[in-house]
Amino acid sequence: MIKRLGKSRQEKTSARPPFEIIEPGRLEGPVVFASPHSGRFYPQALRRASILDRRSLRASEDGYVDRLLEAVPAAGLPVLRALYGRAYVDLNRAADELDPAMFEDLPANLSIRPTDRVAAGFGVVPRMVASGRPIFAGRLPFAVAQARLEEVHVPYHRALEELMDRAAERFGFAVLIDCHSMPSHRAILDDGLNSRHGSQSAEPDIVLGDRFGSSCAPELRLAMARHFRDRGYRVIRNQPYAGGYCTEAHGRPAEARHAIQLEINRRLYLHEASGRLRAEGTRRLQECLGELAQSLRHLDLAGQLPLAAE
Numbered sequence: 001m002i003k004r005l006g007k008s009r010q011e012k013t014s015a016r017p018p019f020e021i022i023e024p025g026r027l028e029g030p031v032v033f034a035s036p037h038s039g040r041f042y043p044q045a046l047r048r049a050s051i052l053d054r055r056s057l058r059a060s061e062d063g064y065v066d067r068l069l070e071a072v073p074a075a076g077l078p079v080l081r082a083l084y085g086r087a088y089v090d091l092n093r094a095a096d097e098l099d100p101a102m103f104e105d106l107p108a109n110l111s112i113r114p115t116d117r118v119a120a121g122f123g124v125v126p127r128m129v130a131s132g133r134p135i136f137a138g139r140l141p142f143a144v145a146q147a148r149l150e151e152v153h154v155p156y157h158r159a160l161e162e163l164m165d166r167a168a169e170r171f172g173f174a175v176l177i178d179c180h181s182m183p184s185h186r187a188i189l190d191d192g193l194n195s196r197h198g199s200q201s202a203e204p205d206i207v208l209g210d211r212f213g214s215s216c217a218p219e220l221r222l223a224m225a226r227h228f229r230d231r232g233y234r235v236i237r238n239q240p241y242a243g244g245y246c247t248e249a250h251g252r253p254a255e256a257r258h259a260i261q262l263e264i265n266r267r268l269y270l271h272e273a274s275g276r277l278r279a280e281g282t283r284r285l286q287e288c289l290g291e292l293a294q295s296l297r298h299l300d301l302a303g304q305l306p307l308a309a310e
Contacts, residue, residue, distance in 0.1 A: 003020055003021070003022055003023070004020070004021040004023060005017040005019075005020055005021075006018045006019040006020065006021070006083075006155050006156070006159055016041045016043075016083050016084065017083060018082070018083060018084060018151060018152040018155045018156055019080060019081060019082050019083055019155065019156050019159055020080075020081050020083060021078055021079070021080050021081075021159065021163070022072075022073050022078065022079040022081070023073065023078050024073045024074070024075070024076045024077055024078060025073075025076075026076055027076060027077075027078070027166075027170065028075065028076025028077065028297050029076055029077055029167075029171065029293075029296060029297030029298075030167040030168070030170065030171035030172070030173055030174050030175055030301075031077050031167070031174075031175040031176075031177060031293065031296045031297065032077070032078055032080060032160070032163045032164060032167060032174065032175065032176050032177070033069050033072050033077060033078070033079045033080070033177045033179060033289075033293065034079070034080040034081070034160060034176060034177070034178050034179060034246065035062070035065045035066040035069060035079070035080070035081045035082065035179045035180075036082045036086075036091035036092050036156070036178065036180075036246060037060070037061060037062035037065065037082065037086045037090075037091070037092060037180055037181075038061060038062050038063065038064060038065040038066040038067075038081060038082065039061070039081070039082040039083045039084045039085050039086065039088075040058070040061065040083075040085060041083050041084050041085060041088075042054060042057055042058075042084075042085045042087065042088060043084075043088065046087070046088050049136060049140070050087075050135050050136060051134070051135070051136060051137050052087075052129065052133060052135055056129060056131070056133060057085060057087045057129060057135070058085065058087075058275070059087075059129040059130045059131040059133075060085070060086040060087050060090075060126065060129045060130040061085060061086055062086075062179075062180045062181040063181060063266065063270055063275055064269075064270065064277055064282075065179050065180060065181050065264070066079070066081040067277070067282065067286075068179070068264070068269065068282065068285045068286055068289055069081070069179060069286075069289055070286055071286050071287065071289060071290025071293070072289060072290060072293045074290065075290055075293035075294045075297065076293075076297060077293045077296075077297070078163055080156075080159060080160055080163060082152075082156060084152050086126070087126055087129055087135055088148060088152070089124060089125060089148040089149070089152045089153050090122065090123070090124050090125075090126055091152070091153060091156050091157070091245075091246070092178075092180075092244035092245050092246050093117065093122075093123060093124035093244065093245050094113055094124065094245045094248075094249070095124060095149050095153055095154070096111055096112050096113045096124075097112070097113045097115055097117065097118050097123045097124045097245070098110070098112045098113075098118070098123055098124060098125065098145060099118050099121065099123040099125070099127050100112065101127065101139075102123070102125060102127050102136075102139060102140055102145075103139055103140055103141070103142045103144075103145065104139040104140065104141060104142075105141060105142050106142050107142065121134070124145075124149070124153065125140075125144070125145045125148055125149075130183075157249065160176070160246070160250060161250070164176060164250060164257055168256055168257065171302075172256065172302045173256035173257070173258065173301050173302050173304075174256065174257050174258070175216070175220060175258045175259070175260075175296065175299075175301065176246065176247070176250045176251065176257075176258070176259035176260070177224075177260060177262055177292075177296075178243070178244075178246040178247055178250075178259060178260070178261045178262065179262050179264070180241070180261060180262065180263045180264070181263065181264045181265070181266045181269075181270070182207065182240075182241065182263045182264070182265055182266065183266055183272060184203065184265055184266060184267040184272065203234070203265070204234050204235060204236045204265065205228070205233040205234045205235065205264070205265045205268055206225075206228045206233050206234070206235045206236075206262070206263065206264060206265070207235075207236055207237070207238070207239065207240070207241050207261075207262075207263035208221050208224055208225060208235060208236075208237050208238070208260055208261070208262060208263075209237075209238050209241045209242045209243035209244075209247060209260065209261035209262075209263065210237070210238065210242070210243060210247070210251075210260050210261075210306075211238075211242050211243040211247055211248060211251065212238055212242055213306045214251070214253075214306055215243055215247045215248065215251025215253070215258070215259045215260065215306075216247075216251055216253060216258035216259055216260050216301075216306065217253055217258055217301050217304035217305060217306060218306065219299065219301060219304055220258050220260055220296075220299065220301060221237065221260060223295070223296070223299055224260065224262070224292065224296075225237070227288075227291070227292050227295060228288070228292075231288050233268075233288075241261060241263045242261075243259070243260070243261040244261065246259065246261070247259040247260065247261050253304070253305050253306050254305060256301075256302065256303075258301055258304075264285065268281045268284075268285060269281035269282045269284075269285050
């Protein structure tokens, strides 16, 4: 397996590259696995400016999701993993999801996207961590946001687009599995899918987000749901996570680009209070995701579009 580090201006100051691509020895299918929220690097400039300690900054991470993907390259598929922490820049947000409350000199003519996520403090440059605590005591210069976007956000999404382009050119279509984890306390009531499969649990193990059918052909979601259910996991769709910017930007089925967001309940592999990995749960998910990669290599989505009713 080959590791390729992303390049950015930060390399000139010996800082961390924005991402890492773990390549298979041989490319075997059109699927790209990505982990945008499991980065664990927090630059000194952020730690100096923040009123939070490093452990508190890590509250927003999808803890160690990249570790769950370790068997994927052996199945012949690449893994793109972010290296910077989500509290630095959120790669599952659009570049224009900027929070006016954060910056002291936001240009008046700047086009921004006022989403609910931004209003809650979780824009592309976050104002809050997932625990609800503010990251900074006051406002920041807008140049801070510009630098983070240029150095991390833009290179990451360019790399993801290039991996999708390569898959589409080689196989006729491309698939993004955008991998995340969810805290167990965010689990919600079943949307009916589990009850049709013999489970009444209100807490899902897996949430598959396809933006209500718009980001991928239904065959992809159904194949993934079947894979996890066959291994004993409880699966629901789009609640509470239907997919973020990554699935929106890179899921374009009309262009033979399919994207789905995979959310894994953290209690399956992590001691949530301490942040330590559960050895057996981690091993089981690594095996499950490696087998998923193997099976998706054979899924043919060429010419498949979402159903209008979805």
